[in-house]
Amino acid sequence: MKILTVAEMTLRELARRRRALAFLLLLPLVFYVVRHEYVGQSVRSVFLGIGWAVSTAALFATAAARSVDPRLVLAGYRVYQVYVGRLLGLWVAGAALAVPFLVLIRFDAPGVRFDAVTLAMAFCVAIAAPFGMLIGILLPRELEGTLVLLTAVSMQMLLDPADTVAKVTPFWSSREIGTFAVDHTGTDHLTRGVVHGTVYTVGLVLLVGLVVVARQRRRRHLRYAAELEGVRT
Known part of the structure; x- marks a missing residue:
């Protein structure tokens, strides 16, 4: 299936950046350790930190695929297959980045509502992937996008x-759901967090899809050079 092929390509591209991914994991870990005394803040x-790490990974993948996507389209892939496949690959990679921190919180902060923590982390990954892709599409340089x-x-x-x-x-x-998870508040925070996360995820997925389709239609995949005088084709 072409969507799964693009997802695999995305994961392979990210796997080549092992050192960069390791550094991306350092930020959420540092955040957690520095504020470890305060469970809610940590x-x-x-x-x-996970949101930033996954967004940056999506930025890297989008930048690396800038020259590949037109070739995939010429090879018979539809634009939506390339987009959905890359998004799927980024979600899988984001889940892999988030799992170690879920395990850490599970055993290091037993007083929190772990189901809510998992839900908040899932929204972070779901939102971060298309958000990073959008920045990667709009800004051609990785440094600018990272900033x-x-x-x-x-x-x-x-x-x-x-x-x-x-x-x-x-x-x-994630902050609203985190408040529900850590402070054991009422379901108002949970409801607001779920609504916000769902709307943001769906909105970003649709927005990035529209941008990808619009840019792909404007792109000229083939350019015919002017025939040189005296050269027969």
């Missing part, structure tokens, strides 16, 4: 979750 920091992602995560950490601006940031859902 768990919420891990969510943001934009880092800025987005920094804003998420500094803004008051109750502010209106904070509610439109990508990973606000």
Whole structure:
């Protein structure tokens, strides 16, 4: 199946960047260790760290595929197959990055609602993959995209979750669900987090799909060189 083939290609491309992926895992780990004394802050920091790590991995994969996608289309792949396959591969990679931290929280923070922690982490991965792809499409250089992602995560950490601006940031859902998981609040936080995460995930998936289709239609896959004088074809 072509979608699975593209997903496998994406995973292989990310696997080549083992050192970069290792460094990506350091950020959420540092967040967790530094704020380890405060369970709520450490768990919420891990969510943001995972969101940044998966977004950056998606940025790398999108940048690496910039020259590959037109060839896949010429080879008979449909645009949606390339897009869905890459997104699927990034979700799988994101889940693999998140699992070690879920295990860490499970055994190191037994007082939290682990099901809610898992749900928040799932939304982080689900949102981060298309978010990183969108940045990778709009910004051609990896360094610029990485700085934009880092800025987005920094804003998420500094803004008051109750502010209106904070509610439109990508990973606000993880903070709301994290509050429900750590502070054992009522289901209001859980409901708001689930609604926000679902809307953001669906919206980003559709938005990136539209951008990919629009750009692919504008791209000229074949350019015919002008026939040289005296040369017969």
